[in-house]
Amino acid sequence: AQSVTQPDIHITVSEGASLELRCNYSYGATPYLFWYVQSPGQGLQLLLKYFSGDTLVQGIKGFEAEFKRSQSSFNLRKPSVHWSDAAEYFCAVGPTTFTGGGNKLTFGTGTQLKVEL
Amino acid sequence: DVKVTQSSRYLVKRTGEKVFLECVQDMDHENMFWYRQDPGLGLRLIYFSYDVKMKEKGDIPEGYSVSREKKERFSLILESASTNQTSMYLCASSLWAGNEQFFGPGTRLTVL
Numbered sequence: 001a002q003s004v005t006q007p008d009i010h011i012t013v014s015e016g017a018s019l020e021l022r023c024n025y026s027y028g029a030t031p032y033l034f035w036y037v038q039s040p041g042q043g044l045q046l047l048l049k050y051f052s053g054d055t056l057v058q059g060i061k062g063f064e065a066e067f068k069r070s071q072s073s074f075n076l077r078k079p080s081v082h083w084s085d086a087a088e089y090f091c092a093v094g095p096t097t098f099t100g101g102g103n104k105l106t107f108g109t110g111t112q113l114k115v116e117l
Numbered sequence: 118d119v120k121v122t123q124s125s126r127y128l129v130k131r132t133g134e135k136v137f138l139e140c141v142q143d144m145d146h147e148n149m150f151w152y153r154q155d156p157g158l159g160l161r162l163i164y165f166s167y168d169v170k171m172k173e174k175g176d177i178p179e180g181y182s183v184s185r186e187k188k189e190r191f192s193l194i195l196e197s198a199s200t201n202q203t204s205m206y207l208c209a210s211s212l213w214a215g216n217e218q219f220f221g222p223g224t225r226l227t228v229l
Contacts, residue, residue, distance in 0.1 A: 009157075034217055043121075043220035044160075045195055090159065094216075104150075104175075105218055109159035 002027045002093050006108035013081050014116045021076040021111050023091030032094035033074040034105065035065055039087045047089075050074065061085070086115045120144070121221035122206045123208050129227045136195040138224050140208030147211075149191035150218060151175075151183065155203040166191055 004027040013019055025031060032051055036044040048059025055067040065076045074091060092105040125137035142149065148170030150165040152175075164183040172183050180202060184192045191210075195202055205225050209218040 032216075036220075039226075041223070041228045044209075044218075045220070046217050051218055089187040104162065104165065110156065 002095065002106045004091050004093050004108040006089075006111050008111045009109070010112045010114065012114040012116060015083050015102070016080050019075055019076075019081045019085070019113070021089050021091075021113070023074045023076065023108060025072055025074065025091075025093045027072075027093055027095075029096060030069060031096055033065075033067060034073070034092040034094065035059065035062075035076045036090045036092060036107075037087050038090065038110075042068045044090060046078070048077050065067060081113075081115055083115045083117055086113055088112050118203075121208055121210055121219050123206075123221040123224050125224050126222060126229075127225050129229065130195075130198050131229055132199060134195075134198050135226075136198050136228075138193040138206055138226070140191045140193070140210075140221055141189055142210040142219070143189065144210070144212070144219075145188065146153075146219075147188075147213065148218075149185065150209040150211075151191065151193045152207045152209065153177070153208055156222070160207065163193065182192075193223075198226075200228050202226065203228045205216065 005024045008104040034049045038044045047063050048057050050057050050067045058064050063078050088110045090110045091108040094105045121142045148167050151161040151163040161177050166172045166185040182194045205223050207223045208221040211218045
């Protein structure tokens with residue numbers, strides 16, 4: 001069974017500082033990987049996704065993530081955080097083969113980002 | 118752009134009431150999902166549907182049922198609402214296996 005671990009429940013950074021949110025996954029092969037962001041009271045918005053190819057993927061809002069197969073990780077980074085980045089971030093893993101019951105993403109429990117001005 | 122809409126942003130119901138949460142997507146997606154979101158627990162899958170009239174249980178189906186009579190619409194039903202079903206409910210849809218899911222804005226349900 002696939003699983004996702006986001007080891008940091010809360011992270012606080014100063015505006016303008018760099019950011020790295022950690023995500024580790026467990027899956028039998030190379031999965032599809034996603035990062036979502038959720039602003040307070042809103043649904044989830046896709047930041048970026050990895051399917052194959054280049055292991056460094058660029059997303060919206062200046063975010064990027066790097067897939068490291070050897071570490072089973074897909075960490076999210078941003079070089080300079082803005083106050084508007086304060087939100088909850090979710091990593092998700094999806095199957096690469098059709099399992100006969102639709103695709104199911106498995107989500108981590110989320111990392112709450114606070115940005116200090 | 119894909120749009121997923123949910124019938125209510127906020128809902129207050131009483132214990133024992135039957136509750137319907139509606140979700141509609143406008144991009145002809147095959148797959149639709151219902152999650153509940155609670156602090157510290159992340160997103161937990163309640164049910165999903167991969168075709169009209171087809172459904173499968175997720176991780177926490179107890180106390181819930183679903184209906185998908187049309188491709189664009191997926192309903193979550195709480196047969197007899199209980200206080201422990203107070204939560205944020207999120208609907209999502211996706212086109213094919215492994216693809217990203219598109220989320221609605223959520224319904225915050227309070228059961229008194």
